[in-house]
Amino acid sequence: MDPAAFTVVRFAVSAIPFIPFVFRARGDIHTRNAGIELGFWVxxxxxxxxxxxxxxxxxxxxxxxxxxxxxxxxxxxMLGAIVPTRTWFGALMSIIGVAMLESSGSPPSVGDLLNFLSAVFFGVHMLRTEHISRNTKRENFLPLLGYEVCVVAIMSTMWYCVGSGSGGLQDCNPSLWTWKIFWEWMVVFPWIPALYSGIFSTGLCLWVEMAAMRDVSATETAIIYGLEPVWGAGFAWFLLGERWGTTGWIGAALVLGGSLTVQIFGSTSPAKSYKEEKDSKKLDYPVVSDKHNRLSASPVTVSSRKDIPDMLNK
Incomplete structure (x- = not known):
């Protein structure tokens, strides 16, 4: 199966339902630019x-x-948030775990590096999705997602036409689009996986992710994403017959544990840190209350002992 042709069909299927929303919001520059950016990263x-x-x-x-x-x-x-020590510890656990995974089962391959780069790009996409979704009205989610998926479909088509297409409609050359080749391509193409991944794994999942990242906490996100490799390894075990040694299972546990550690005890945003620091400074100020004959005035917050007489006179 040609991955380029598969991705073209997959994202074309996922983009079709969102085309009306894209046309409806074609004058919204903010939504268009944000959708194009998210589409590029994903x-x-x-x-x-x-x-x-x-x-x-x-x-x-x-x-x-x-x-x-x-x-x-x-x-x-790197963008300014505070990264605690536990985050670096979790990252180190994951790196050791991947190294143990690489030493178990089949030998390392270029595909492992590509999968790592995929994780990097998905990480950037997740960060930008969180920022953009919290600055976008809910009624603009469908147009935003429509731009995103359409960009993915266009880039997938470009990838197929540039040189990754092998078999089927080769190189997007119209002179080769005979009915015989087209029919053979239609027969052998895995339509069920393409339709499923286009509708559910792409369109529905991206919409749910965008809507959820406005409200879902880091802990809940860690639990959800932490289950992904567990399910992946389980299906690979039962359906594909893939087997790991003891080292591989230990490495998988380290990757899972390190990832959950990072997300549960993750970084703190600069805004939150500033707010906490500001609140803590307020607690350092003395509070003066004028009590006399069982009557008390409202507490007065002062910044130093020197100001106490002046504040009481007021």
Whole structure:
């Protein structure tokens, strides 16, 4: 199966339902630019993932994809957030776990590197989705998602036409589009997986992610994303017959544990830190209350002992 052709059909299917919303919001520059940016990052992630799965085990790829939840707080820290020591500890656990995964089962491949790059791009996409979704009205979610998915479909088509298409409608050359080749391509193409991944794995999942990242806490997100490699490894075990040794299972546990550690005890945003610091400074000020004959005035907050007489005179 050609991954380029598969991604074209997958994202074309996911983009079709959103086209009316895109036309309806074509005058909204903010929504258009935000959707194009999100589409660019997620396109790189999907393309690296599709190429990586050609030479990498599905179970191993699912655990390498867990680097996304490590990369998100690390990138957040690079942008100004405070990264606690536990975050670096979780990242180190994940790196050791991936190294143990690489030494178990099949030998390392280029696909493993591509899957890691996919995790990086998905991490950037997740950060930008969180920022953009919290600055976008809910009624603009569908147009925003429509722009995003349409960009992914266009970039996938460009990838197929530039040189990744092998078999089927080769190189997008109209002279080769005979009915015989077209019919053979239609017969052998895996339509059920393409339709399923286009409707549910892409369109529905991206919409749910965008809507949820306005409100879902980091802990809940960690639990949800932490289960992804568990399910991936389980399906690879039962459906594909992939087997790991003891080292591989220990490495998988380290990747999962490190990723959950990073997300549960992740970075703190600069705004939150500033607010906490400001609140803590308020607690350092003395509070003066004038009590006399069982009558008390409202507490007066002062910043130093020197100001106490002046404040009482007021």
């Amino acid at each position: 396109s790189l992630g999907y393309l690296m993932q599709a190429l990586g799965l050609l030479t990498s085990d599905a179970g191993r790829a699912s655990f390498i994809s867990m680097f996304t939840v490590v990369i998100v707080p690390l990138l957040d820290g």
